[in-house]
Amino acid sequence: MAPLIGLFGARALISLPRMRMCPPFPVSAQPRRCSSSDRKDDHEDLRVSYLHGEEQGVVVLGLNRAHAKNAISKNLLKMMAKTLETLKVDKKVRSVILRSEVPGIFCAGADLKERSKMHPSEVAPFVSKARALMNELANLPVPTIAALDGIALGGGLEMALSCDIIVAASPAKMGLVETKLAIIPGAGGTQRLPRAVGIALAKELIFSARILDGQEAKTMGLVSHVVDQNEEGDAAFKKALALAREFLPQGPVAMRMAKLAINQGMEVDLATGLAIEEACYAQTIPTKDRLEGLLAFKEKRPPHYKGE
Numbered sequence: 001m002a003p004l005i006g007l008f009g010a011r012a013l014i015s016l017p018r019m020r021m022c023p024p025f026p027v028s029a030q031p032r033r034c035s036s037s038d039r040k041d042d043h044e045d046l047r048v049s050y051l052h053g054e055e056q057g058v059v060v061l062g063l064n065r066a067h068a069k070n071a072i073s074k075n076l077l078k079m080m081a082k083t084l085e086t087l088k089v090d091k092k093v094r095s096v097i098l099r100s101e102v103p104g105i106f107c108a109g110a111d112l113k114e115r116s117k118m119h120p121s122e123v124a125p126f127v128s129k130a131r132a133l134m135n136e137l138a139n140l141p142v143p144t145i146a147a148l149d150g151i152a153l154g155g156g157l158e159m160a161l162s163c164d165i166i167v168a169a170s171p172a173k174m175g176l177v178e179t180k181l182a183i184i185p186g187a188g189g190t191q192r193l194p195r196a197v198g199i200a201l202a203k204e205l206i207f208s209a210r211i212l213d214g215q216e217a218k219t220m221g222l223v224s225h226v227v228d229q230n231e232e233g234d235a236a237f238k239k240a241l242a243l244a245r246e247f248l249p250q251g252p253v254a255m256r257m258a259k260l261a262i263n264q265g266m267e268v269d270l271a272t273g274l275a276i277e278e279a280c281y282a283q284t285i286p287t288k289d290r291l292e293g294l295l296a297f298k299e300k301r302p303p304h305y306k307g308e
Contacts, residue, residue: 102150106151106172143259
């Protein structure tokens with residue numbers, strides 16, 4: 001793929017990364033939709049699954065700390081950081097869904113029991129690592145969807161806000177409640193919530209530590225879709241999976257470049273944003289996928305993209 005030319009002048013700090021191949025990711029564990037070759041350990045804090053068949057290319061990250069309501073611990077941060085490091089360079093990955101394996105809970109926020117045992121000098125580095133993790137999640141080069149089938153509070157909602165799309169079941173509860181503990185959201189919440197719902201409303205929600213249900217969150221623009229919960233308790237996950245299926249047929253390079261153009265373009269003025277779009281578009285021109293798309297259109301058949 002052709003390297004990008006520096007188009008941004010004073011904005012030259014904005015970099016558009018190349019994509020590269022990586023070895024297959026060893027599946028450590030599995031949510032409900034898994035293949036027989038995957039291994040499962042009920043004690044793992046994070047279950048990672050590569051889906052197959054019609055859903056090949058979708059990776060599901062399942063939070064699995066039932067005893068702690070999926071609260072964010074040092075170990076969970078470490079596991080997620082390691083997983084994201086691998087996913088971001090795996091060209092076989094087309095979309096990532098973040099969900100919970102624990103009924104009624106997405107993530108209750110930071111593990112306050114663990115936090116209470118930390119020395120004050122340990123707190124800031126922990127929060128810094130959490131913030132870095134949310135940034136890594138936000139910067140994954142493929143579409144990411146958070147499926148909220150239960151409670152998402154504090155750091156749990158910050159994790160969801162780091163995804164491209166949030167889907168919630170109507171009974172789900174969510175909010176940035178840190179001010180109740182005399183602290184503020186520290187893993188991106190004060191920045192990503194205003195970008196999602198607007199400055200004034202974000203201030204109101206953070207100042208009040210208000211908790212919203214799925215429908216309220218949809219009305220405010222915090223979530224993209226709200227669905228009625230089903231008997232299995234995974235309606236949001238199923239909706240997220242349906243969205244991921246919609247994304248799968250598209251050109252992988254185009255999807256990555258579209259996300260990069262949107263994410264970086266929203267942080268700069270329009271002229272610079274258009275230059276970013278131009279640079280990202282240029283990355284798609286020399287690809288085999290672009291030629292395949294044109295040929296498939298001419299031959300009136302579905303394209304077969306390889307991410308090349």
